[in-house]
Amino acid sequence: MPVNLIAPEASSLLPVDGVWLGCAEAHIRKSNRKDLLVMQLAAGSHVVGVFTQNQFCAAPVLLCKTHLASGEPIRALLVNTGCANAGTGEDGLSRAKLTTEALAKSLNLKPQQILPFSTGVILEPLPADKVIGGLPAAIADLKQDNWLNAAEAIMTTDIVAKGSSRHIMLGGKQIAITGISKGSGMIHPNMATMLGYIATDAVVSAKALESIIHYAVNKSFNCITVDGDTSTNDSLILIASNLAGNDEISETSAEYIVLRDALTEVAIELAQAIVRDGEGATKFITVRIEGGHDEGECRKVAYAIAHSPLIKTAFFASDPNLGRILAAIGYAGVEQLDVNVLKLYLGDVLVAEHGGRALAYEEAQGVAVMQQPEILVRVDLGRGSANCTVWTCDFSYDYVRINADYRS
């Protein structure tokens, strides 16, 4: 079950002026479920994205990049679940194009103004006819007050719909920010098997929006891991409809940071929701590495811990088998690590120092921390001032069950 995560109320996901969402059941893989989402954007919207670095990236990812590079203003997004359209070669690209052409025709746009997204099983052909067949119903459903339905429409193995929303003030104008995400397995930075869409009605330059998405993704979606697998389809899209009436935010605006930080908070909440709903997760684990020479070595240590199946199963069992954490630190590949100066904490409890177990540590203290649904693992490398934080979950029987059964 998801760790401290419940689906948002429909009313808590604020409409964003200039962003309409419509869902449909297109029967792409299964019946009786929403599996198609269309998002229509007001003219004048700015749209930026970051995508998976997997070299086997999916056809829709390739098409997204081409369309964003074309310079045509993006006016709609098309998302299907059930089929990832990845590992599908030229044929996959053709099928993705068919769907964007069909939506473009329906909305009186050019195909380059559409960004397509797919998530689901890899290596199977996209049933483009089913996607296209679902478009009229999705278009008929387009409305601004439809974020929760949209969050549900993009779910795959997700148990809980994921959304985050807030109002902020910029130059005396009320600004809405709303985002949704999906993903619970094949989660690893750069990026995860995740889709994320965050929209705001703030007026913000395209250049500032581009800066903000890179800042936000490095603080959020690039800090999560469930199983270390980087997917073929990961995409995060940030939309500004520019309708809120505030003075345009540029990178030098006084209020740039206000907007950036609010969007980043939403991104962090959406990213953490993915880990909280990680396949089979029973614990939410924050791995914080401090005192490194640089962020790079902190990340090596954080991911060595966050990826270790041995550590993750120990968390599942509430077993403070902390030696496994020391072992992971030891093989993380940090140059000239001095194991005698580093300190390992579980929550507030000092577990290890001077290359071994801390004198005052008693196992009951470790068990008490491990039994909590939210656990902090903190390592002080004792050799500098860099740090990083990574979020992950434990590794349970259900992870195996879900992934052994996923296609059935």
Next chain:
Amino acid sequence: MPVNLIAPEASSLLPVDGVWLGCAEAHIRKSNRKDLLVMQLAAGSHVVGVFTQNQFCAAPVLLCKTHLASGEPIRALLVNTGCANAGTGEDGLSRAKLTTEALAKSLNLKPQQILPFSTGVILEPLPADKVIGGLPAAIADLKQDNWLNAAEAIMTTDIVAKGSSRHIMLGGKQIAITGISKGSGMIHPNMATMLGYIATDAVVSAKALESIIHYAVNKSFNCITVDGDTSTNDSLILIASNLAGNDEISETSAEYIVLRDALTEVAIELAQAIVRDGEGATKFITVRIEGGHDEGECRKVAYAIAHSPLIKTAFFASDPNLGRILAAIGYAGVEQLDVNVLKLYLGDVLVAEHGGRALAYEEAQGVAVMQQPEILVRVDLGRGSANCTVWTCDFSYDYVRINADYRS
């Protein structure tokens, strides 16, 4: 259950002249099990070793390296299970020294002539008194015809004792080679949570023996992975008692390759046995990467596949979810990979080419291969002539159960 692996018959593990083995129940962690092994070596033996690269390496590993570097001829090995004596700092080193000093006294040797080894739980103090208390019984048990007992004495979560043995002829003399190994979790190259001891009575120079161990380990123990965790205690020791009466083998001897290859075969068999007995394993999987620019990039791809929990759970389920393999190839980090030229095979079945599913491939073919207990995954990168092979196992409910319960 182990995959196509049964314990060797006691009689099939040939005695090696000049190598005596004795076991005892020292009650280090649990009662009623052999947990202590002493190996005594004839004067004039050559002993070489390779050890974990984990920076949190265990106290006995540090001591082994010091003793091997001392130049004193190694005359005995001391192995305990139940406690890894890792993450134990200076105190751990003192305790390891106490045990080698006690064994040295009993055998009338210098402490530097003893190599100590520990395996088991990390971060707990070694009960040196129990190890020392078990020495008289182990010494009383010393005999050449005792390899199976020794293999059993070094088991931890292993289900099956692991041994391999053969006779070869060198210069008209019959040579015995026998080896034992242990390990089934925290298995990853450089090296695995494994202990391995291989002995021969061949007469071979120390220099040639050193070359052989590096050759053999790169073809065997450095090609296996269960969970990607490199342990703190991994050690492989190669012993030549030099008693067989053959002309001394040097690196330039005509028969050097005969000895090297026979020892390597034993090392491969012992390494594969660890994977076959991998925690929760139900399938033995060979990942072969061909057509790479260099071996390094082949290994990146092989380990991306072999470490992916998503792929390993799909193997457990006999689910030919081969897109997960393409995804792993795509995130392995190979520079400028052309996904359109690579080919993916499952057994003899061509599964993917031209960036997508092979036209002739049908899922029933994939299922048929996946249902076998021994599976070959082969990737032709189509860009060079380098290759590599890695062995791994699937990822089952039992992996989680074993690692959630290990300390209880």
